[in-house]
Amino acid sequence: MHFETEAIRTQSERTQFQEHSTPLFLTSSYVFEDAEEMRASFSEEKERNIYSRFTNPNTSEFVEKMAKMEGAQAGFAFATGMSAVFSTLAALLNSDDHIISARSIFGSTHSLFTKFFPKWNISHDYFKVDEVDKIESLITPKTKIIFAETPTNPGVDVLDLERLGEIAKKHQLILIIDNCFATPWLQNPIKFGADLVIHSATKLIDGQGRVLGGVTVGNAELIREIYLFSRNTGPALSPFNAWVLSKSLETLPVRLDKHCDNALKVAEFLETEPNAENIKYPFLKSHPQYKIAKKQMKKGGNVVSFEIKGGIEAGRKFINAIKLCSRSANLGDTRSIVTHPASTTHGRLSEEDRLEAGIKPGLVRVSVGLEHVDDIIADLQQALKLI
Numbered sequence: 001m002h003f004e005t006e007a008i009r010t011q012s013e014r015t016q017f018q019e020h021s022t023p024l025f026l027t028s029s030y031v032f033e034d035a036e037e038m039r040a041s042f043s044e045e046k047e048r049n050i051y052s053r054f055t056n057p058n059t060s061e062f063v064e065k066m067a068k069m070e071g072a073q074a075g076f077a078f079a080t081g082m083s084a085v086f087s088t089l090a091a092l093l094n095s096d097d098h099i100i101s102a103r104s105i106f107g108s109t110h111s112l113f114t115k116f117f118p119k120w121n122i123s124h125d126y127f128k129v130d131e132v133d134k135i136e137s138l139i140t141p142k143t144k145i146i147f148a149e150t151p152t153n154p155g156v157d158v159l160d161l162e163r164l165g166e167i168a169k170k171h172q173l174i175l176i177i178d179n180c181f182a183t184p185w186l187q188n189p190i191k192f193g194a195d196l197v198i199h200s201a202t203k204l205i206d207g208q209g210r211v212l213g214g215v216t217v218g219n220a221e222l223i224r225e226i227y228l229f230s231r232n233t234g235p236a237l238s239p240f241n242a243w244v245l246s247k248s249l250e251t252l253p254v255r256l257d258k259h260c261d262n263a264l265k266v267a268e269f270l271e272t273e274p275n276a277e278n279i280k281y282p283f284l285k286s287h288p289q290y291k292i293a294k295k296q297m298k299k300g301g302n303v304v305s306f307e308i309k310g311g312i313e314a315g316r317k318f319i320n321a322i323k324l325c326s327r328s329a330n331l332g333d334t335r336s337i338v339t340h341p342a343s344t345t346h347g348r349l350s351e352e353d354r355l356e357a358g359i360k361p362g363l364v365r366v367s368v369g370l371e372h373v374d375d376i377i378a379d380l381q382q383a384l385k386l387i
């Protein structure tokens, strides 16, 4: 069936009440007929719910939808996007392994690679988003995983998924893509050779700024390892959040189409503004990786980045002058959000590290929401005039 139909009609089995919409299964555990059923369930001879740390009807429904939408064999849902990133990597890596990652990645993923993984002797090397072909020179006998986000947060750069897929296959490495900015409606990395796809469901999957969540989908054998690790370490998504997220997926295509239409108009407006430069939106012809974006994405997503002329001070002034959009660190909400990474989310990084990650002092990230686009543009315009 089509994506939109799967998003709505994938449903856990109805109970005796024959409810139309999936109810919330707020239960921590499940009961068994007898000792034999218990034994068979624990030994996995019988597939059924045992304990909500590993399975729950709401979580299973959410995972099944996400797997179908991404064209994946299986999946596992997590409490947050970061628990999905951490648990996926921790489940697959051993001490002494090596990761190759794009340098432009979400700040906490960068911290994982630089501050925490070294504790377990897991090392990494970075490549720049426009230097995918350098990956091969970074591969060592210890390399196990290639990791990337596309589009990237916050710079909205685009990486060539097809090329990443070819390199990973040639060297038998596991390719993991954080698909948070695109969602499965706009881009399916598995089609291009990704083994695993990770989402922070907190963003566009929920789309309404209510709950935290994460999910990893992909190759069944790898998911099995991730499942076993997570079953024992406990980063599971709560049934309530799974219920919210599964409902949210029903409207993902319609929400996303509108988000993308609004974002493209905002990006086109910014290109006409004298105080804004280096406007980045995947579906703007001026985007450095426009052709790649067109090849692998259905639409450009909802995030636009640009640089304010005048650096960090002008960036702060702009944020203070905003009236309608929210000053917040989240993205992918119905409400438009502006963020100035250099003074907030990436404020603790050294100037050098920020520049390495493509975060210039005047960089602004706009998560374009679902308000009337003229109102969003009017707000950005009045703030840009004041700097």
Ligand SMILES: Cc1ncc(COP(=O)(O)O)c(C=O)c1O
Binding pocket: 080, 081, 082, 083, 085, 106, 149, 153, 178, 180, 181, 199, 200, 201, 202, 203, 212, 213, 214
């Ligand atoms: C690309 C990307 N990956 C992962 C995360 C982490 O997600 P969460 O905040 O749900 O832990 C974020 C959060 O902003 C993100 O933007």
